[in-house]
Amino acid sequence: MSAVYINSAACISVQDTLNENFFQNLQPENSAQIVKAIEPNYKEFIPPAASRRMSKTVKMSSVASQYALKEAGIEKPDAIIVGTGMGCSQDSEKFLKNVLENNEEFLTPTFFIQSTHNTVSGQIALGLQCHGYNFTYVNTSSSLEFSMLDAKLQILDDEASTILVGSTDEQTERTMELYQLNNTIKKEENLPVDYLNSKTDGVIWGEGASFFVLGKEKTESTYAKITDIQIINKLNVDETKKFFEDFLAKNNLSNQHIDAVILGFSGDSESDVYYKNASELFLSSSLIYYKHLSGEFNTASGFSTFMACHILKNQEIPKVMMINDVNKKEIKNILLYNHLGGNDHSLVLLEKV
Structure with a gap:
């Protein structure tokens, strides 16, 4: 394909x-x-x-x-x-x-x-x-x-x-x-x-x-390849991990293949539970957050996609965005997870080119 x-x-x-x-x-x-x-x-x-x-x-x-x-x-x-x-x-x-x-x-x-x-x-x-x-x-x-x-x-x-x-x-x-x-x-x-x-x-x-x-063509300015996108409107908190596992399985990947995960922690204690659940799946990946830099809004994921592009190109994660201390030698696969107030969940998988 x-x-x-x-x-x-x-x-x-x-x-x-x-x-x-x-x-x-x-x-x-x-x-x-x-x-x-x-x-x-x-x-x-x-x-x-x-x-x-x-x-x-x-x-x-x-x-x-x-x-x-x-x-x-x-x-x-x-x-x-x-x-x-x-x-x-x-x-x-x-x-x-x-x-x-x-x-x-x-x-x-x-x-x-x-x-x-x-x-x-x-x-x-x-x-x-x-x-x-x-x-x-x-x-x-x-x-x-x-x-x-x-x-x-x-x-x-x-x-x-x-x-x-x-x-x-x-x-x-x-x-x-x-x-x-x-x-x-x-x-x-x-x-x-x-x-x-x-x-x-x-x-x-x-x-x-x-x-x-x-x-469709890779150019000198290319940042990343879009591997897959998954969207679901409603998701129970206890279904979060399965949502991720099914998405990775569909792409013949395991959580070990994901070098960095960008999570949309917004400071809203009620809906941030989803991100906490998701982060437990990726203990060996670099965990990143971004809404302390952009604020929360309907299309805040545009900012995270922009940052993911630069992280893949520069092969560097700004310290101000890091949740844990995991530093991979090469950042090949970045997974972006976002929702707003616990609704409209999305996963986007980007790959280094």
């Missing part, structure tokens, strides 16, 4: 991930309830007149996709697939606010038009004049994984040879207020967070955009 490769990776996140030296300058964030992405100077990438009409998630995605395409040396991909949990929620909130304030009269349609989840993929396609397959997945924390699975199948079926795949989510004022009211976000008295040993519920909320170019 043909392989599918990740030929470029770009990320805008709470860390300065557009900077070439970001790998050495990762700063944990455990004392704020909400952490914001470090945004680039958009004027360098988007005409100011267009930028004013774009929400944050569209601007972040536009820049991250430009970085990804440039690194892969591609002007126009065959397809664009984007995963998002919340979509363009800034414009959704603005539209609903206008509805209330104007008693449903004299509404400008702009915010409504730009509030749909597929605005991001549409805007990128317009900018590139790309008329190929264009799709948006809205599957909470497995949105990126569904996007990558779609891209992988299209490449294996020879329907496309290069596909731009991305994930993006932004914060909005009202949604953050609601998340604080329903205790999705950690209470201030429970800060700072010990991500690995938290005794309280709730998370630190982040945001960001991550984009990758997937292709």
Whole structure:
């Protein structure tokens, strides 16, 4: 069977991930309830007149996709697939606010038009004049994984040879207020967070955009090979180990073959139990966590995929991400495990090329 490769990776996140030296300058964030992405100077990438009409998630995605395409040396991909949990929620909130304030009269349609989840993929396609397959997945924390699975199948079926795949989510004022009211976000008295040993519920909320170019050909810029992706909506805690064992068996692997496991510890004591159960299976692997660097959000796994790509390429794990002291001479197979609040579990297996 043909392989599918990740030929470029770009990320805008709470860390300065557009900077070439970001790998050495990762700063944990455990004392704020909400952490914001470090945004680039958009004027360098988007005409100011267009930028004013774009929400944050569209601007972040536009820049991250430009970085990804440039690194892969591609002007126009065959397809664009984007995963998002919340979509363009800034414009959704603005539209609903206008509805209330104007008693449903004299509404400008702009915010409504730009509030749909597929605005991001549409805007990128317009900018590139790309008329190929264009799709948006809205599957909470497995949105990126569904996007990558779609891209992988299209490449294996020879329907496309290069596909731009991305994930993006932004914060909005009202949604953050609601998340604080329903205790999705950690209470201030429970800060700072010990991500690995938290005794309280709730998370630190982040945001960001991550984009990758997937292709059937290995290139000079290739980071990794996508071996397999598995997604399940509901999983009981006592089924976690079987979920992993079945996935490894399907790929003719055992836990000894996995050099590093990236786990999405979020500081939410109730749902982090899944990660603790999973980590018991991989005592001889390097265990890694990342949400103390990115915050939790629907497509936080984009940040972990971006980091996994760089770990495979550099053959080095940043100390700030390590849970245990296991250091492998060679990092060949990395397994990524993520979920959001105990739902929508995903496994992604990446292999060094």
